[in-house]
Amino acid sequence: MRVAQLLHDQNGVVARWQLLEAGHDDTFIEGMLRRREWARIHPGVYVDHTGTPTWRQRTWAAVLHYWPAALSHGSALGPPDPGRRIPGVDHDDYRPMIDVAVEHPRKVVPVPGVRVHRVRGLSERVAWNVGPPRVRPEHAILDDAARCSSRVDALARITDVCRSRRTPPERVLAALRGRVRLRHRSWLIAALGDVLEGALSVLEGGYLRKVERAHGLPPGQRQRKDRTEKGVVYRDVRYPGQRVVVELDGRLGHEQFHDR
Numbered sequence: 371m372r373v374a375q376l377l378h379d380q381n382g383v384v385a386r387w388q389l390l391e392a393g394h395d396d397t398f399i400e401g402m403l404r405r406r407e408w409a410r411i412h413p414g415v416y417v418d419h420t421g422t423p424t425w426r427q428r429t430w431a432a433v434l435h436y437w438p439a440a441l442s443h444g445s446a447l448g449p450p451d452p453g454r455r456i457p458g459v460d461h462d463d464y465r466p467m468i469d470v471a472v473e474h475p476r477k478v479v480p481v482p483g484v485r486v487h488r489v490r491g492l493s494e495r496v497a498w499n500v501g502p503p504r505v506r507p508e509h510a511i512l513d514d515a516a517r518c519s520s521r522v523d524a525l526a527r528i529t530d531v532c533r534s535r536r537t538p539p540e541r542v543l544a545a546l547r548g549r550v551r552l553r554h555r556s557w558l559i560a561a562l563g564d565v566l567e568g569a570l571s572v573l574e575g576g577y578l579r580k581v582e583r584a585h586g587l588p589p590g591q592r593q594r595k596d597r598t599e600k601g602v603v604y605r606d607v608r609y610p611g612q613r614v615v616v617e618l619d620g621r622l623g624h625e626q627f628h629d630r
Contacts (some may be wrong), residue, residue, distance in 0.1 A: 377418050379501060381426050385434040386414035411435075412481045425449045425466070432468040432484045433502040440496040440503040442471035442487055443517070446510035447531060471496075471505055487513070507537035508545040512552060521554040525561050532565060539565040590616065 372392045376384050389399060399416070402408040408416040411431040417423050423431065426449070433439050440446070450466050467485045472478060474488040489495070495509045504510065511531045515524035532539045543562045549555060581587065590607035607616040 380430045380434070381424070382418040383411070383423075383427050383430040383434060384416055384418075385437065386416075387437070388434070412484075428465070428468050428483065430502050432470045432481075435481060435484070436470055436472055436478055436486060439470045439472045439486075440492065440498070440505055441469065442489070442505045442510055443469035443485075443514045444510070445469040446504035447507060447514070447536065507531060508541040511537070511542060512545055512549065515558070516553040518554075521557045521561075524554045525558060528558070528562070529565060588612075 373384065373389065373394070376388055376392070386396075386399060399408075403410065403416070406420050408418055409420045411417050411423055411428070412435040415431045415435045417427055417431065429441055429445060433441060444450070445468050465483060468483060469485050469487065471487045471489045471492055473492045474490045476488060478486050480486065489505075492505075495505050496503055497506050505513070511528050515527045518524040518527060528539075528542055531537060532542065539562055543559065543566065546552065546555065546559055546562065552558075588609060588611065590609050591605075605615050606618045608614070609616075
């Protein structure tokens, strides 16, 4: 009964160490594999079918293989966008890497499809009560943004997460100030101040600095609700005294905020 519950809770994935704790042995495991009721994803980690594992099953398998571990970077923020096309990649066979974090200075053996990061003080950054465990969004997005080649790309990643309301910019800024070493750190601290004022994209931040402030315009109201025939939408910038609304991102980025 316990194995069935584990498989249910872990999207059909279970680890050898869990099976041993539940009272089973290697003979039981080999029997399940031989009858093709289970398939091996990583050494000591199994899935309850023989087809291609889903992205979520791969995340569970990675975390269980390196346990104690947690999803990190982009993997902690959710599945990849199925509509995103990567040049030169055959998307019919493409399986994105799964990022996991383990406590520093632990040494691990790499397995295909998984990228391991050793992090100091990991336990303080992880939400262990979710399945699978993952680094909290404010830390995960900073790690992911640090891999961007340009600071503008890094800010775009952060604002995308804040815009989708997976974590508020206040938490990202607090986490960023707690990082002594992080790529683009000083610039991002300043830029996130604009995000706190409601500039939830690189374009909106540029408008705030290079247009509104540079030309002495009155401070606009940002991300305020407006009711339309399609429901509630959030306006980029509104100047109520001048009866002017500025939309910088177009419809894209606002549809997710409709609230009928």
